[in-house]
Amino acid sequence: MKIGELAKVSGIAAHTIRFYETKGLLPKASRGMNGYRSYKDDSVQRLASIQCAKRLGFSLEDILTVLDNQSPTEALDHDKVLQQLDIRLLEVESLMKGLLAQRDEIIAFKLRLQENWQQGKCMQADDMVDQNLMAATSRSFK
Numbered sequence: 001m002k003i004g005e006l007a008k009v010s011g012i013a014a015h016t017i018r019f020y021e022t023k024g025l026l027p028k029a030s031r032g033m034n035g036y037r038s039y040k041d042d043s044v045q046r047l048a049s050i051q052c053a054k055r056l057g058f059s060l061e062d063i064l065t066v067l068d069n070q071s072p073t074e075a076l077d078h079d080k081v082l083q084q085l086d087i088r089l090l091e092v093e094s095l096m097k098g099l100l101a102q103r104d105e106i107i108a109f110k111l112r113l114q115e116n117w118q119q120g121k122c123m124q125a126d127d128m129v130d131q132n133l134m135a136a137t138s139r140s141f142k
Contacts, residue, residue, distance in 0.1 A: 001040075001041070006043055018037075024064060025067060050063055053066070056088060065084065
């Protein structure tokens with residue numbers, strides 16, 4: 001199938017398909033006498049796999065790690081897939097922990113600002129440094 005048809009079937013723009021091909025995520029298309037790219041039917045499945053991995057937050061390099069040395073007709077290396085999923089899960093959990101700590105710091109800072117403003121005071125630079133230290137201290141005791 002030509003790139004326009006593959007784009008329509010997969011829902012992925014032709015320029016993105018060409019990009020994936022240059023990065024090695026999608027096997028090189030054969031070329032007809034007219035120079036047009038011709039993709040195999042299994043390219044749709046490969047593109048769906050790439051889109052799924054991107055939705056899960058994997059980088060193109062991570063995706064390439066799983067797809068590397070795999071022909072389009074071969075099944076994915078299950079161990080590689082599970083290993084990459086475990087790595088990504090750890091990354092997500094770390095991000096969540098960091099975001100929760102940041103949320104706690106924002107809430108504490110907001111309360112401190114409101115208290116100062118109710119007293120007619122502006123927060124001074126020293127207060128902001130203290131706020132950072134307080135938040136770091138409270139995180140270390142959690």
